[in-house]
Amino acid sequence: EVQVVESGGGLVKPGRSLRLSCIASGFTFGDYAMSWFRQAPGKGLEWVGFIRNNSYGETTEYAASVKGRFTISRDDSKSIAYLQINSLKTEDTAVYYCARGNGILGGSPYYFDFWGQGSLVTVSS
């Protein structure tokens, strides 16, 4: 059974950093791109970024709104993807989801077929 589980969220002060983890199981992690999304309270889904697999150099793409502050990485030996968030802002408050990318072309996913339950990040002083 494919599973994706996020962890690492919590209450953080503005300006601090946080690293979220996404632990995957039930599939060959190294074969897939992995992506992060977020959903602010009462709002819709926002794509944050994704990381290609090793065959495509583990290169990353980010939404313009987070580029420069967010970094996605992966450890295929542990089947974990990470989202590092620096200089946290109150507007980063959201549930952060990790998802497996599928329909891949050129290392980039098309759609997202398995999602974790999310990890809540609250940024407040």
Added chain:
Amino acid sequence: DIQMTQSPSSLSASVGDRVTITCRASQGISNFLAWYQQKPGKAPKLLLSAAFRLESGVPSRFSGSGSGTDYTLTISSLQPEDSATYYCQQYYSIPPFTFGPGTKVDIK
């Protein structure tokens, strides 16, 4: 970036009703469209990809149609468990992946 809109933003229908949700892209996306269902407090669930392709395990009452810029998700006979918010997502021109704002479906 491709902008996605959805209509209606919410609807209320009875069990057994046929429900249609529309998704419109700011430019043609050649069926590079996915639909997701999200229930309160839960993760999104992929329903359809490539505008029409039903994912494994998704009930056949869900279907997709459309072309160019305009797409629809249809629930042929609404069931109580279909109460959720539905999102469309384009993958024609990425990054970024962009979602519609969502359509909330309630059961009368």
